[in-house]
Amino acid sequence: MTVTASTEVTYHFVLTLQTDDGSTVTxxxxxxxxxxxxxxxxxxxxxxxxxxxxxxLTGCSVLFFSLAPDQL
Incomplete structure (x- = not known):
């Protein structure tokens, strides 16, 4: 697959945050x-x-972030 600057590509993300109270959300x-x-x-x-x-949420720390093209 050839990608040009104007071609939109769908990416899959996973993000885990730690909140101000110490709990996590993904x-x-x-x-x-x-x-x-x-x-x-x-x-x-x-x-x-x-x-x-x-x-x-009002604040958080990033614990994990993954970003990759969604197409296999």
Whole structure:
């Protein structure tokens, strides 16, 4: 598969956060990414922000982050 800068690729992520009270929360899913446009750090920040909002968290530490193309 040839990927150009304008081709959107679906990536699968797994993210585990430790909350301010010491508990952990893990989420996974897919996210569309444009190679050459988005960076790994931007994807992490977007996924983390979504988790903070979804779980009603105000702060966290990243314990684990995995990001890989979803296509096998």
């Amino acid at each position: 989420d996974d899913g897919t996210i569309p990414v444009q190679p050459g446009t988005h960076t790994r750090a931007q994807v992490l920040n977007a996924v983390r922000a979504g988790m903070l909002q979804r779980f009603g």
